[in-house]
Amino acid sequence: MGWSITIGRFAGTAVRIHVTFLLFLAWIGFSAFARGGAAAARENVIFIIAIFTCVVLHEFGHILVAKRFGIDSKEVTLLPIGGVADINKMPEKPSQELLIALAGPAVNLVIAGVLLLGVDAIKPEALAHLDDPGSGLLGRLAVTNIFLAVFNMVPAFPMDGGRVLHAALGLWLGEMQATRIAAAIGQAFALLLGFLGLFGHPMLLFIALFIFFAASGEAQMSLTAQTARGVKVSDAMETRITAIDRGATISDAVEILLAAPQDSFPLVDQKGALVGMLSRTDIVDALKSAAPDAPIAAFAQKDFPIIGPGETLDKALDKLNDAAVVGVAGEDGVLQGLVTGQSIAEVMLIKAARPDWRFSRPPKTSLR
Template sequence: MKWSWRIARIAGIDVRVHATFLLLLLFVGLDAHRRYGSVEAGFVGAAWVIVLFVIVLMHEYGHAFAARRYGIGTQDITLLPIGGLARLERMPREPRQELVVAIAGPAVNVVLAALLWAGLHLAGSPPDPTSAGFASQEALVGRRIAERLLAANVILAVFNLIPAFPMDGGRVLRALMAWRTGDFRRATMRAAEIGRALALLLGLVGAFGLGRIVAPNGMLVLVALFVWIAAASEAAAVSEEGELAELPLSRVMQTDVRTLSPDESLARAVEQLLAGFQQDFPVVEHGRVVGVLARRDLIPALKTHGTEAPVRAVMRTDFIVATPEEPIEEALARLKACGCQALPVVRGQTLLGLLTLDNVGEYIMIRAALRGAR
């Protein structure tokens, strides 16, 4: 995700923080300083936000570990002002699997809330707040922090289970509907409709409040906007996948492919790139695909090696390929998982074509235009 930076790698998953999250810390710190009139209050406010987002991170790892159980990796987890986002390599298509993955995040919050409740229960009655003893005051502060963490976990669990797709509750709803009907696409569309309706309601509550129960809240409006856009995006993605279901790569792949030889210079690659034919080039030697030279590798290589360096010094040899009979949906999943821009289509080791996201997008647009014409 753009404007985000990696801050850690835990259990093989990159943890990233978005620039807007830093703005949230600054806003909360300045607001606490304004309200309480001390620098310490500002730092405490910002620290509390960090603690809350550690809980959010644990929530997202719940999703990631549940997905890993089904062989689905997680590209990264990004912390945003409205919460966390775990980018799975692909979403499970089995309703039972999606149900487990979706419920795993809120389940983490439920477990944390139960542990905090048990700890408070075992600690007994809270100390007397009028006591002058340092130990009593310290115990009281610790108890209040635990109570606030307990409340935060309960709120996170309940809020995420609201059936507003694509939030966790919406994914649970889709999984249950798909389980009952056996139609994943229809279940997605129905869940997206419900999600948009709830987003509209949430946005109205955030903008105008709900009498004396809920005051107007800008954060609710932002969450509603996110849910609305994400629900529409997910529905569109599933609709596109329906267009591609069981369609072989040979129907969509680019067949007019420019290739490079491993012994050619990078200057030749620059010529091909500037000619506008394509951005990624299969490297072919004796009729076999032996590598891929991607634009993202070519540009940095020009700075360090110049134009006279051979292609073999820069090309990737750990590339993945597809076959012309392979369903597009499967190839696209692998293309997105590796972060590649193009996928050589081969039979044996002979190059037949190239699959790019542009090819797929153009095919979908053409199909949509033809449907409109009919």
């Protein structure tokens, strides 16, 4: 996420702070200083930092359970409205989604339990006074963690409770129908929250906007992943593409760039094997830095994703998270096609128009 600062890394996941969170923290400090001086400002800032430390632990509850199912998260970003983990794919089974969703609130309840033991507040009469500002940092933090666990279990997609609802509906109705229902409930909750925000709670408006658009985005991502699982790469790949020979010059590559509409050009050897990838930017940069008769192969990307034509399209989706294009090659390494965001979008359009459509493209052995 842009405008973010990395403050650390744990289990392969970067922890980042968005600039808006720092502004939010400064606003909290200045507001408290105006009301109660330096001591109040320090206490409030420490309390907010402690809360968001718990939010990070909440997110890592999701992340560590997701890793057990082969789902990685490159980063978790702190925003004024909470933490956002960037996962590389959706869970494949409703049972996996259920466990991942419950992990975050479970972390908050564990933290709350530990803090309550720390302040000796297990007795009911002590619990009744924990929300009192005079009860101390640990007591208020315990109450906040209980609130975070309860609030996150609201059945509004993409909140944790919404994901639990989505998983439960998936076991009963199937994933696609479950996604549509969970997203609709999430957006309805966002509208209700936004309405309440009009009556003196502006932060609720920001949360409502986040939930509304996140529900839409998560639903689209989930539907795309579900559709892609039933389509082979060979059915979705682009095959009418122009390749560049490894022995071509920069001048040759420029001519091909002008003649072909594609954004990425596979580099192939004499046998048609895929050995590199050139973007339009790569070709233009080569033209700037070398003579027109210099070989273009020196400017090709050597580290790029490749997938087999028999794989399912969701595997290509995972690879597209890190690249603009995925090369498709057979066991012999011969280029067969490309998978791009455009080709996946076209599959989605076809499936949206005819969910029962069956692709029947015959396999290719070479593009040459």
